[in-house]
Amino acid sequence: MPPTEGLSIRGLAKTYPNGIAALRGIDLEVAPGLYGLLGPNGAGKSTLMRTLATLQTPDRGEIRLDGIDLLAEPDRVRRRLGYLPQQIGAYPGVSGHELLTRFAWLKGRTDRRKRRAEIERLLDRVNLTDAARRPVATYSGGMLRRFGIALALIGSPRLLIVDEPTAGLDPAERNRFHRVLADVAAEAVVLLSTHIVEDVENLCARVAILASGRIVAEGTPAELTGRLADRLWSWIVPRGETPPDAVHLSAVPGGTLAIVESSTAPDGRFAPHHPRLEDAYHVALAKTGILEVAA
Ligand SMILES: Nc1ncnc2c1ncn2[C@@H]1O[C@H](COP(=O)(O)OP(=O)(O)OP(=O)(O)O)[C@@H](O)[C@H]1O
Numbered sequence: 020m021p022p023t024e025g026l027s028i029r030g031l032a033k034t035y036p037n038g039i040a041a042l043r044g045i046d047l048e049v050a051p052g053l054y055g056l057l058g059p060n061g062a063g064k065s066t067l068m069r070t071l072a073t074l075q076t077p078d079r080g081e082i083r084l085d086g087i088d089l090l091a092e093p094d095r096v097r098r099r100l101g102y103l104p105q106q107i108g109a110y111p112g113v114s115g116h117e118l119l120t121r122f123a124w125l126k127g128r129t130d131r132r133k134r135r136a137e138i139e140r141l142l143d144r145v146n147l148t149d150a151a152r153r154p155v156a157t158y159s160g161g162m163l164r165r166f167g168i169a170l171a172l173i174g175s176p177r178l179l180i181v182d183e184p185t186a187g188l189d190p191a192e193r194n195r196f197h198r199v200l201a202d203v204a205a206e207a208v209v210l211l212s213t214h215i216v217e218d219v220e221n222l223c224a225r226v227a228i229l230a231s232g233r234i235v236a237e238g239t240p241a242e243l244t245g246r247l248a249d250r251l252w253s254w255i256v257p258r259g260e261t262p263p264d265a266v267h268l269s270a271v272p273g274g275t276l277a278i279v280e281s282s283t284a285p286d287g288r289f290a291p292h293h294p295r296l297e298d299a300y301h302v303a304l305a306k307t308g309i310l311e312v313a314a
Pocket residue numbers: 035036037039040041058059060061062063064065066067
């Protein structure tokens with residue numbers, strides 16, 4: 020990747036005044052496209068996202084967006100940023116069209132004709148043209164998420180930061196939301212932070228797994244699962260029996276599914292297990308000593 024395109028992060032570190040080291044030296048190169056950031060609670064995802072959104076500063080390190088130094092020139096980078104927060108505030112009675120108009124005005128879109136054209140384009144892009152005159156307060160959860168993208172896309176950002184986007188969406192809305200993100204990712208860096216491994220597996224060209232403030236694995240979903248080829252074994256432990264030491268345990272009909280990493284089958288009860296991104300995630304966390312409670 021040429022150094023002038025995309026997002027480049029080097030040696031990023033942040034320790035809060037209470038002594039918690041939320042970021043312990045993050046290095047990442049992110050090209051335009053959809054990039055997934057996975058990690059358990061407290062891994063440092065929000066700290067990283069807020070730092071990229073210029074809402075807080077790191078103790079050390081460097082961030083460049085399309086070659087522009089974010090810490091030295093935050094205002095210049097802000098003009099190229101879109102941030103989709105988890106919640107959009109309540110604006111009683113205000114229609115989608117009107118709220119977009121206000122935000123566009125705040126972002127410096129003062130030419131009325133150009134602003135209107137941009138808003139029409141954005142509404143069409145997120146499939147909300149028909150609902151544009153309805154109050155935002157009446158939108159469903161999925162419509163609100165897509166509306167949030169339209170807000171974040173004012174000014175055609177080069178980096179779109181999306182935090183935990185699909186919680187609470189039904190499958191059809193989740194799918195619609197993903198299609199909009201994929202469309203944006205054709206021309207910008209879209210950084211998607213989530214707990215939902217399946218969203219990243221289906222959608223993202225590359226993924227980083229963050230744990231305790233460090234990147235513990237990085238690559239394409241195929242690379243991450245490929246490293247585990249022929250190394251995973253599973254066994255459904257009948258109810259009442261003690262499960263073995265495993266990289267992941269989850270409840271299934273009939274007992275507990277135990278997934279174990281080993282170069283050979285631990286014993287005759289285990290069958291080969293085809294690795295999924297979720298397994299790579301649990302293996303990466305297990306190697307750092309972090310065990311997530313089964314979902
Ligand atoms: N303002 C703050 N002051 C002190 N500690 C903080 C602050 N914000 C976050 N932390 C701590 O830093 C660590 C990383 O938190 P962060 O919110 O970045 O993680 P996360 O991966 O986003 O987690 P979650 O998925 O739960 O939001 C946690 O231990 C958290 O308690």
